[in-house]
Amino acid sequence: MTFLALLYVTLLLGPPVGDVPVRYRSLVPHGRLSTFTVLPGETVTLEGAARSKAGRLVPLADGRFEWTAPSIPGFYPIQVMDPNQRDSVTLQVFVMVPYAQLRGEYVNGYRIGRYPARALRGLAIYAPPVGFVEVTAANQDVLVSPHFRLKQFLCKQAGGYPKYVVLDERLLQKLEYLLEHANAAGYRASTFHVMSGYRTPAYNLSLGNVPYSRHTWGAAADIFIDEDGDGRMDDLNRDGISDVRDAEVLFSVFESATNAPALQGLIGGMGKYRPTRAHGPFVHVDVRDRKARW
DSSP states (O other), rough: OOGGGEEOOOOOOOOOOTTOOOBBTTTTOOOOOHHHHHHHOEEEEEESEEESSSSEEEOOTTTTEEEEEEEEEEEEOEEOOTTTSSSEEEEEEOOOEEEOBBTTEEEEEEEEOOOOOOOOGGOGGGGSEEEEEEEEEETTOEETTTTTTTTGGGGOOOOOSEEOOOHHHHHHHHHHHHHHHHTTOOOOOOOOOOEOOOOOOHHHTTTTTTTTOGGTTTEEEEEEEOOSSSOOOOTTTTTOOHHHHHHHHHHHHHHHTTTTTGTTTTTOOEEOOOOSOOOOOEEEEESSSSSSOO
């Protein structure tokens, strides 16, 4: 399968799905809501019985089904049911705008910029993305995993709708695992505040960051716990202030989770940051080809 034909399936945390037979290749969602992205007209094969209001759904004799994506980019959820149709899993399917539709540095008037001409160390994870998820005022609140919404990962650059984002399913999976681990450690968090998720190459360049930042591939997030909604890291160590020591607490909680079987292959990069005039303390997490700490 070529890189352009890759199907990205997000495996997300949540309660066991019971008897709902959802599978793509050897991948089985562990929650009742998963996300994947496809190109217009792409056909994918999944296991289970399904309902979809868009695209072409063809049942196969072996209990699987083929779904051919619509030709128009957008959001097309699929419901997959158990054999008795008493339980279900929702697949949040986004048909992307293909990368080939970039015109110069723009897609539909939204500035993306330019990805590096050469992949770092020849790695496929640093090749240009296959496409972009189109974000509108209507779909920005859609859940892309049980505890995270599409709008949380938008680039901070100025501009109206539609906006465009790259989503790496492994990052969503990693965030769900880390969120579960933080709550298990006694730090209440309904979600993480994503201070910075996807960055277009143009925006990343304006910040003076390195051209191979995992943010530009939708594979990194700068996050903190903010249950009181004040826009800053909560006082995790209960010393009365929000500072780098709280980022250190969260970093340690995350580090203690990296030996869990579910996080193998998702360890990637992680760093803690002290507050500045522009932002409070936070922890950077990403998925990459190797372990990195700072």
